[in-house]
Every structure is written in structure tokens, then in C-alpha cells.
Amino acid sequence: MGVLGITDDGFTLDGDPFRMISGALHYFRVHPELWEDRMRKAKWMGLNTIDTYIPWNLHEPQRGAVGAEAGLDLPRFIDLAQEHGLHVLLRPGPYICAEWDGGGLPPWLLTEPDIRYRSTDPRFLGAVESYFAALWPMLVDKLATRGGPVLAVQVENEYGAYGDDTEYMRRLADLLRANGVDVPLFTCDQPADLARGALPGVLRTVTFGSRVAESLAALRAQQPTGPLMCSEFWNGWFDDWGAHHVTRSAEDAAATLDEMLTAGASVNLYMFHGGTNFGFTSGANDKGTYRPIVTSYDYDSPLSEAGDPTPKYLAFRDVIAKHAPVPDGPPPEAGPKLVVPEVTLTSSALLLDSTDVLGFAKQDAQPLTMEQLGQASGFVLYETVVERAGPALLDVTAFGDRVQVFIAGQPVGVLERERHEHVVSLTVPHAGAVLALLVENQGRVDYGQAIHDRKGITGPVLLDGVVVEDWTSRALPLDDLTGLRFAPTTAALVGPAFHRGVMHIDTPADTFLSLAGWTKGNAWVNGFHLGRYWSRGPQQTLYVPAPVLRPGANEITVLELHSTRSPVVALRSQPDLGPTER
Structure with missing residues (x-):
């Protein structure tokens, strides 16, 4: 050439x-x-x-x-x-x-x-x-x-x-x-x-x-x-x-x-x-x-x-x-798009009940970072036992990038790196309750001096000013969801949960997954990881390439970290990338 x-x-x-x-x-x-x-x-x-x-x-x-x-x-x-x-x-x-x-x-x-x-x-x-x-x-x-x-x-x-x-x-x-x-x-x-x-x-x-x-x-x-x-x-x-x-x-x-x-x-x-x-x-x-x-x-x-x-x-x-010379001929046309007005995700699996099939765990006095676990992306679940009941102040001194806090299985707060948050008040219901911190890696810094960007919990965790020791750190890369134990959804779900449904189509085509009414999480189609969604926007739909679909049955899986108005998604012909600045 x-x-x-x-x-x-x-x-x-x-x-x-x-x-x-x-x-x-x-x-x-x-x-x-x-x-x-x-x-x-x-x-x-x-x-x-x-x-x-x-x-x-x-x-x-x-x-x-x-x-x-x-x-x-x-x-x-x-x-x-x-x-x-x-x-x-x-x-x-x-x-x-x-x-x-x-x-x-x-x-x-x-x-x-x-x-x-x-x-x-x-x-x-x-x-x-x-x-x-x-x-x-x-x-x-x-x-x-x-x-x-x-x-x-x-x-x-x-x-x-x-x-x-x-x-x-x-x-x-x-x-x-x-x-x-x-x-x-x-x-x-x-x-x-x-x-x-x-x-x-x-x-x-x-x-x-x-x-x-x-x-x-x-x-x-x-x-x-x-x-x-x-x-x-x-x-x-x-x-x-x-x-x-x-x-x-x-x-x-x-x-x-x-x-x-x-x-x-x-x-x-x-x-x-x-x-x-x-x-x-x-x-x-x-x-x-x-x-x-x-x-x-x-x-x-x-x-x-x-x-x-x-x-x-x-x-x-x-x-x-x-x-410069350009080729002759008519311009390319937009490709066909698949529209499915509604897909109900009828079965679910709670994340905190599924960790045994999602990743391995290590014990240590201090929380282990994602890198120490040999993990590139996804989430880490940190768990420890709290021996004293009553009100307490939790301080996660350093982390990357978003922490969901649970005590005895119940969500009690969220800490976000981008909002410079570190503390949350909670009530320990009984001695021996499990404190769980689900930490999401939202993406490593890609520009500037902050690129040495470690994930998970990266500093001490304090409870009422005292360093908490004896942690289980469980890697959750979410690179294999085949072991999840789905069951029909019969009631509102508390805490992060996977939702699954099946749609049937005749001819695959590009489309956009709409998650209106959902809050934050990730989505997969036929095991292909589309990426993250977040109601915070601006992006409101996820692109689904035609090659990940197939004629007949197609499985949609959504990990919702908080809650959804209804476990229903749709496939649209147009993307919604959010409002633009005028």
C-alpha cells in the first residue's frame, strides 16, 4: 500500500x-x-x-x-x-x-x-x-x-x-x-x-x-x-x-x-x-x-x-x-433497528445471597484493595462482625469509588468519592451483626497525575473512631453470571439484585435498551456486558449491537444496585444520551 x-x-x-x-x-x-x-x-x-x-x-x-x-x-x-x-x-x-x-x-x-x-x-x-x-x-x-x-x-x-x-x-x-x-x-x-x-x-x-x-x-x-x-x-x-x-x-x-x-x-x-x-x-x-x-x-x-x-x-x-478525491455512490443509510415496547424481567437473585457463586474471598486484618485481590474491575464486598449494638458512626477514610453500606443485611447509606463523602451514621441492631460494604469500581482515572488509581477500600475503616479489623474481602468481578440462582420475583426486593427476563425476536438488529424507572447498575444481553447505567444521566439507554442478539429467545439480565419502579425494560429505535447544553 x-x-x-x-x-x-x-x-x-x-x-x-x-x-x-x-x-x-x-x-x-x-x-x-x-x-x-x-x-x-x-x-x-x-x-x-x-x-x-x-x-x-x-x-x-x-x-x-x-x-x-x-x-x-x-x-x-x-x-x-x-x-x-x-x-x-x-x-x-x-x-x-x-x-x-x-x-x-x-x-x-x-x-x-x-x-x-x-x-x-x-x-x-x-x-x-x-x-x-x-x-x-x-x-x-x-x-x-x-x-x-x-x-x-x-x-x-x-x-x-x-x-x-x-x-x-x-x-x-x-x-x-x-x-x-x-x-x-x-x-x-x-x-x-x-x-x-x-x-x-x-x-x-x-x-x-x-x-x-x-x-x-x-x-x-x-x-x-x-x-x-x-x-x-x-x-x-x-x-x-x-x-x-x-x-x-x-x-x-x-x-x-x-x-x-x-x-x-x-x-x-x-x-x-x-x-x-x-x-x-x-x-x-x-x-x-x-x-x-x-x-x-x-x-x-x-x-x-x-x-x-x-x-x-x-x-x-x-x-x-x-x-481530496472521495468515492462515488449514494451515502450509507442508517441500519434497521429493533423495537420491543416492553420486556418484563420475571425472576431475580439477591446479590448479597449470591456472593458464593460470584467470586472468591480472603480474610485479613484490613480490607484488601481490588488490586491486592488480583481483580481488575467490578465490585468488592467487605464484611466484618460488629460486637456492640447501638448507634455508631462509620468512617470509610479512603475508597474507590462508591460504597453501599449494609448492617444485618439492610441498606443504611451510600458514600460517593465524587461527592467527597466518608461517614454515615447507623444503628447496629444486635451484637454480632454483620457490617457489609459493597464497593463499586466506577472506572480508573485515565488522565493526569491521579492515574495511580487503586480501587476498593484503600484506607482504614473506623467505627466510632476505632479502626475496625478482621475483614472478609470478596472479589466480585461479575465476569461469569452462570451460577446465579434465579427464582420468580414475588415481592419487592431489598438491596442489590439481579433481574432476568427473556424476549423472543424474529430478526436481530441494533437497538437501545431503555431502563426508565431503574436507578443504577449494569446490564447484560445473552451474557454480553453492555455496560453501566445510572438514572443520574445524562445517558438513559444502552446500545445493543445486533450481533449479540439471536433469532428466538434472548436473555436480558440487569443488576440493580438500589431499586426499580417496575422490573420492566424496553428496546428502542433511538438512543437517549441525555440533554445537551444550549
């Missing part, structure tokens, strides 16, 4: 002038059966390249176990891109941000109490070295120098916003080269961070969403010659729980894209197609207040979360057509 060259005034492809018009498409946020559909639509919009991060935490979930199976089959994703005439940019991190859990850094790194991420700490770099040594043999044949579509590889990710250790960046580049990466390397940084994140001898690119002339001038000030490239044009944005749904008009985003292309720059749209933070994969921000990110990664992208063209998609094609 051609080898990328770098000249004083731009890119070349096999020696001919080349402008990169790229869009981000994350294979790990899209069901693998839909990859080709998204690529065809990228090509029709006028893109010649697609860009993807590589999430370390998914490819090496346990230390030493590196793989690319099923939905993580990156080699297949790259091959499909080549089949569709698309070049590829790879961004392997090791840190990727991406509003992804922990910025893609695997949580098992945090078993080292004082490890320093994104540094020359030998414990961190040693883990990166081992990971790259297992990852790159799967990918080197996809490089353009070997006939593949991969034009270039990024070193780290917006490192200048975090640090300025050039030696760390050099070591990463050396690891890439040592593993056979012989295509051009590049860095990306925001305009103010270009000097801090640069690596001598490596192409610099800039990330921004507006102020084109100013941002490109900042790049040119740091890099007097060479291609001008915006490696992340933020044509939309992500959403936090409890905030509004962020949008950007097609007209404004298209005008900015036009200005950039008129200036002669290459561009990578962030995002072309956002996709979904399925399961427990969404990240969080913390600049003094913890802010978890929603399940949808629609990002107000040109291609919607369900892969449908938007007005922004058509506006971008029109802009691109002014500067």
Missing part, C-alpha cells in the same frame, strides 16, 4: 506527495462483526487512513498473559483495513488515555505500592518491555515496510501533559525499534505541551479542537520543517455521569476541518466513530473531584454509536471532497 516518507514540507507515499485524512476507530469499542461496516463508511466519507489505540489492559489482563483473541483480534482488524484500501496509524501507548479505564494501563501494575507510571521506573518499563515483546510479533508483518497498511506508530500519548522525561520517551522509542517497528514514529501533544512531550528525531504532531492557525503555528514553532499534522481533531467530546451530553454542531466542526485542510495539514479525526465503553471499560477524570465517564462513547462523532451516518458525517465528506 506504500511506505510513508517525511519531507521538509509534508508526507510522501512511495515518494509521491501524500496527505493523511484519517479517523479514529477503536476496534475494542466496536463489536468485531461490525468492523467492516465501519470501515466501508470511513472510506465513503473520504478517509484514507484509520487510527486506533491499543489498550494494554485488555491485551494483558494478567501479567504475562498477552493475547489478541475474539474482539481483540487486532491483526484481523488491520487486515480488514487493508482490504478496504485504508492505511492504519497505530498508537500502542503504553498509556493511551482515550477516556478508557486507567488510560489502558493494566491494574496489576498497582500491586507495587509505589510504582511510578509513565517513567523510567524499572518496574514500569520492565513490564512495558515484556508486553511489547509479546505484542509486536503479532503486528510487525502489518507494517508498511512489509507490505501491510500500518504507516506510522505513535510513541506514548500526549506525554507533555503529564511529564517531561525525555529519557523515558527515548526508552519507549528504543523498545519499539528493538521489536521491529521500522516505520516512522511520531508523538502527539496539545499546543502548550509540545516542547515537554517531544522526542528529538521523532515527528511531532499536535492535538486540538479549534484555533487552527494558532495550534498549527505552535507546532511549527517547535518543528520548523516537516509535515503539519493534527493527530487528534476533537470533533466532539465525551460525557461524565451527572453532567450533560456534549455536542458540537456539524457546521462548526466542518468549518474547522476545512480550515485545517486549507492550511495544508494532515488530520486525524478524533473520533470518526466513537463506539461504546462496554462492560467496565470506561475511565474517569480527577482534578480534585472524581468524575466517572458514561458507557456510551458516541462522542458526537460523524458516525453514531450505532454506526449510522449523522449530519456531521455528510458535512465532513463535503469538506474532504474539496481537498
Whole structure:
């Protein structure tokens, strides 16, 4: 497909002038059966390249176990891109941000109490070295120098916003080269961070969403010659729980894209197609207040979360057509949608009665963190016996990220990290009552200095000012629900509970699970974990990809952490991502 060259005034492809018009498409946020559909639509919009991060935490979930199976089959994703005439940019991190859990850094790194991420700490770099040594043999044949579509590889990710250790960046580049990466390397940084994140001898690119002339001038000030490239044009944005749904008009985003292309720059749209933070994969921000990110990664992208063209998609094609050839033919149409007005979830299982089939337990004087339990995501249930009856003040001094408090099986309060809450008053009904703390990991911080984000209970627990000892810590990753003992629901349920129901359909199609009247929890369809829901919004529906459905019977499971008005859900033809800021 051609080898990328770098000249004083731009890119070349096999020696001919080349402008990169790229869009981000994350294979790990899209069901693998839909990859080709998204690529065809990228090509029709006028893109010649697609860009993807590589999430370390998914490819090496346990230390030493590196793989690319099923939905993580990156080699297949790259091959499909080549089949569709698309070049590829790879961004392997090791840190990727991406509003992804922990910025893609695997949580098992945090078993080292004082490890320093994104540094020359030998414990961190040693883990990166081992990971790259297992990852790159799967990918080197996809490089353009070997006939593949991969034009270039990024070193780290917006490192200048975090640090300025050039030696760390050099070591990463050396690891890439040592593993056979012989295509051009590049860095990306925001305009103010270009000097801090640069690596001598490596192409610099800039990330921004507006102020084109100013941002490109900042790049040119740091890099007097060479291609001008915006490696992340933020044509939309992500959403936090409890905030509004962020949008950007097609007209404004298209005008900015036009200005950039008129200036002669290459561009990578962030995002072309956002996709979904399925399961427990969404990240969080913390600049003094913890802010978890929603399940949808629609990002107000040109291609919607369900892969449908938007007005922004058509506006971008029109802009691109002014500067580069675009394919002929009619625009792609929106895909069919499944509508089921009502599905009643008729059976249930209380979570606190089901812990024996959901995870293992360890005893210790102090609560064990999620990382100490070898657990990446989900929940941890902490239990201890209280020997004295009567009123008491509970103080959970440090935790990540949300605590539901139970005494003798009854819910008595909730503590939230994002609201800086730590104490709750309760009454112990009798000596020997069990105090239970169900702690939810709502997503690890993915940006900034707070990324060393341990989960579960991370500090002492006090009762009336006295440290509580002798705890059972039970990991609840919720990665296997097959052992749950469901029974018909005959009365209102107290406490967290799984609800299950079955619907019958003729033809699978994309749809959106509506949980109106529910409070907070997670949802699965046929065992596929759709992600988190929360009445706090803005997101009110969960995207269900057609490939997870099947003709005939389909099982819906909802974990409700609090209560629901009625155990009924619906499948809608349109998403509800919440109110937008006007």
C-alpha cells in the first residue's frame, strides 16, 4: 500500500506527495462483526487512513498473559483495513488515555505500592518491555515496510501533559525499534505541551479542537520543517455521569476541518466513530473531584454509536471532497433497528445471597484493595462482625469509588468519592451483626497525575473512631453470571439484585435498551456486558449491537444496585444520551 516518507514540507507515499485524512476507530469499542461496516463508511466519507489505540489492559489482563483473541483480534482488524484500501496509524501507548479505564494501563501494575507510571521506573518499563515483546510479533508483518497498511506508530500519548522525561520517551522509542517497528514514529501533544512531550528525531504532531492557525503555528514553532499534522481533531467530546451530553454542531466542526485542510495539514479525526465503553471499560477524570465517564462513547462523532451516518458525517465528506478525491455512490443509510415496547424481567437473585457463586474471598486484618485481590474491575464486598449494638458512626477514610453500606443485611447509606463523602451514621441492631460494604469500581482515572488509581477500600475503616479489623474481602468481578440462582420475583426486593427476563425476536438488529424507572447498575444481553447505567444521566439507554442478539429467545439480565419502579425494560429505535447544553 506504500511506505510513508517525511519531507521538509509534508508526507510522501512511495515518494509521491501524500496527505493523511484519517479517523479514529477503536476496534475494542466496536463489536468485531461490525468492523467492516465501519470501515466501508470511513472510506465513503473520504478517509484514507484509520487510527486506533491499543489498550494494554485488555491485551494483558494478567501479567504475562498477552493475547489478541475474539474482539481483540487486532491483526484481523488491520487486515480488514487493508482490504478496504485504508492505511492504519497505530498508537500502542503504553498509556493511551482515550477516556478508557486507567488510560489502558493494566491494574496489576498497582500491586507495587509505589510504582511510578509513565517513567523510567524499572518496574514500569520492565513490564512495558515484556508486553511489547509479546505484542509486536503479532503486528510487525502489518507494517508498511512489509507490505501491510500500518504507516506510522505513535510513541506514548500526549506525554507533555503529564511529564517531561525525555529519557523515558527515548526508552519507549528504543523498545519499539528493538521489536521491529521500522516505520516512522511520531508523538502527539496539545499546543502548550509540545516542547515537554517531544522526542528529538521523532515527528511531532499536535492535538486540538479549534484555533487552527494558532495550534498549527505552535507546532511549527517547535518543528520548523516537516509535515503539519493534527493527530487528534476533537470533533466532539465525551460525557461524565451527572453532567450533560456534549455536542458540537456539524457546521462548526466542518468549518474547522476545512480550515485545517486549507492550511495544508494532515488530520486525524478524533473520533470518526466513537463506539461504546462496554462492560467496565470506561475511565474517569480527577482534578480534585472524581468524575466517572458514561458507557456510551458516541462522542458526537460523524458516525453514531450505532454506526449510522449523522449530519456531521455528510458535512465532513463535503469538506474532504474539496481537498481530496472521495468515492462515488449514494451515502450509507442508517441500519434497521429493533423495537420491543416492553420486556418484563420475571425472576431475580439477591446479590448479597449470591456472593458464593460470584467470586472468591480472603480474610485479613484490613480490607484488601481490588488490586491486592488480583481483580481488575467490578465490585468488592467487605464484611466484618460488629460486637456492640447501638448507634455508631462509620468512617470509610479512603475508597474507590462508591460504597453501599449494609448492617444485618439492610441498606443504611451510600458514600460517593465524587461527592467527597466518608461517614454515615447507623444503628447496629444486635451484637454480632454483620457490617457489609459493597464497593463499586466506577472506572480508573485515565488522565493526569491521579492515574495511580487503586480501587476498593484503600484506607482504614473506623467505627466510632476505632479502626475496625478482621475483614472478609470478596472479589466480585461479575465476569461469569452462570451460577446465579434465579427464582420468580414475588415481592419487592431489598438491596442489590439481579433481574432476568427473556424476549423472543424474529430478526436481530441494533437497538437501545431503555431502563426508565431503574436507578443504577449494569446490564447484560445473552451474557454480553453492555455496560453501566445510572438514572443520574445524562445517558438513559444502552446500545445493543445486533450481533449479540439471536433469532428466538434472548436473555436480558440487569443488576440493580438500589431499586426499580417496575422490573420492566424496553428496546428502542433511538438512543437517549441525555440533554445537551444550549
